[in-house]
Amino acid sequence: MTVTTNFSPVKVHYFDFGDFAKSLPKDVGRGENIRLFLEDAGIPHEYILYPWSEWPVVRDEWIQNGYLTGTLPALQTNDGKKYFHTVPILCFLSKQLGKYYGKNVDEEYLVDVVADTANDFYDSFVHNYWLRRVSDNRENHHKNEAPIHIDRLERFYKINEGPYLLGSEISFADFQVYHVIRDEQLTELPPRLATLIKTFEERPNIKKYLEAKKNN
Template structure:
């Protein structure tokens, strides 16, 4: 693929927090040349949002990517688009597998929304999410990851929802709390050992 420019917010001054990191992880794993532009939620954002809408990014939301002079928005559709451009590299091999991937990806939206509003609203809601929300979604995804013998949702082949699930485990501070979720633990351990991912993660601790 041509070089990709990824645009997203810098959330709470943490480089890896929230939706943009899903795409970043995919780009790193695929070894695609890219630039990551981080925007801030300040007084200039309203003007930037109007500009994005005028340029065809009609939702006026981030993340989005720019490639070949064209803009593409929304996290999961971006990841699907990149996979298709790479010959369905991160898709399944048939309609049934792809329906499963779509289903898992759709549920990650529910998890993200639950976590997002808990973190925005109050400490009490964050505590409730940790006690109720996090275990709820860990249980759901543990079921999905129990079907195949390999570490990923499709077994030994990684696909785009695996990036979403891994990153939610990270954002929800659940990576060190997977003792009762062996399949998700297997996913997390295998994911961080992927050569390009391992190399990228090492840069975050420098």
């Protein structure tokens, strides 16, 4: 596949959650899915974070200039174009690069399904854990809700030998699954997902990126 977009460099726009994400990982949220992808692909990028207080002004300006959703994350390519929504951004990047998306329509379908499944998990995390400051609600999420999503994902990862969803080749859905598990701060995982996490973190560019974050 021919790459038609100038990727050098790109900008990823996302939120600076500040105290709103206290007790959660510093890289919490959907923007990190895209950043991990870009790191793995070796695409130079700038990560721009907007505090809650500043975002409404930026959002309204963007909307006036044709940015339809007024949401983040957003990917801005070197030619100034902006792309929005996590999964469509990852799908767009994968198609441009000619990898991370499977070799046939059945594999692409599986990647799409697991990407949506990971999104469902993340939505549950946001609404039933992150936004619920009461400890009882958070305990209920980890005890009764998160296991449902984990079991569902584990079934998908049993389809192929692994370590990734499609087998030996990583897909963009793997980035989402990895990051939602890290956002949830889960340590006890079933075998296939545990293997995914371990293998993912050993990918050369990802390993370098994670080590650099530890030192910041």
